[in-house]
Amino acid sequence: MARRLIRTVLLAGLLTALLGVAAAATIEVRDFDDPQLARRYTTLTHQLRCPKCQNETIAASASPIAADMRERVAAMLEAGRSDREIQDFLVQRFGEYVLYRPRLSPRTWLLWGGPFLLVGLGGVILAWRVRRRTAPRALDAAERRRLDALLDREDRS
Template identity: 50%
Template sequence: MNAIVKTAEAVLVLLAVALFAMPATAQERFEDPQLRERFSELTRELRCPKCQNESIAESGAPISADMRERVRKMMREGATDEEIRQAMVDRFGSFVSYRPVFAPHTWALWIGPFVVLVIGVGVVLALVARNRARRELDSTPLSEEERRRAEQWLRDE
């Protein structure tokens, strides 16, 4: 009997932990399926400032809950998707958007990966060229003078 009680307690604890670990998405607050879908899309496009690699739809952080509530409130007030995105960017910076605008302050986000790629390709090509040149140097035949000196050196040893 004691083992059954301990097993039941363990199952209840695991269920409680699983319940609190689930992402907090509150889509049920919208009766209209179009609003629910719009809310879902918007919250997947906005990044949690604390979690950094989770959308506010997935994150369980308190700041994400506040952001979701703000999105919900703005939607009820009739704000467009762009107004909501802009309000979040104004409040949290360009980092909050998974799709930041192409502007001088975000050029590094847009151009940086291509610069890194070009540098990487350049390094690889330089290494290949250096190895090829080294192999060519190693494979050139000895001149008659070099051969004579090598034979002399071997005899002296």
């Protein structure tokens, strides 16, 4: 039992160390005097998509264009530009493609609204089925006669 615990702890430690190495290898260190700017830099670069490497953020990508974009984001932050301005600047050049969080526009209504639409639709179907199942209905005259006949036969046998 104790041996197993030690083994698990050691393995977890090793994995954590490896993760640290991998993360440090991709991005250069960037110093901001203002911790607020550093936080915004981290958030922004993690929400922007590298145009060259498709499924990486510019924060994680090692491609030269991602490095250029990080450089621009940092410079614009230092120059006091807003997050929105920085995003607009990059979208103008590289297209909406670079936004990992697409903006709400007629083109993305379905994307943002789709999940709610589906949940709503599911709810309607569920409500309809439940209502149909629970609502008891009075027997009509023909059905009552048939029921009486069946019960009658049962009694006699």
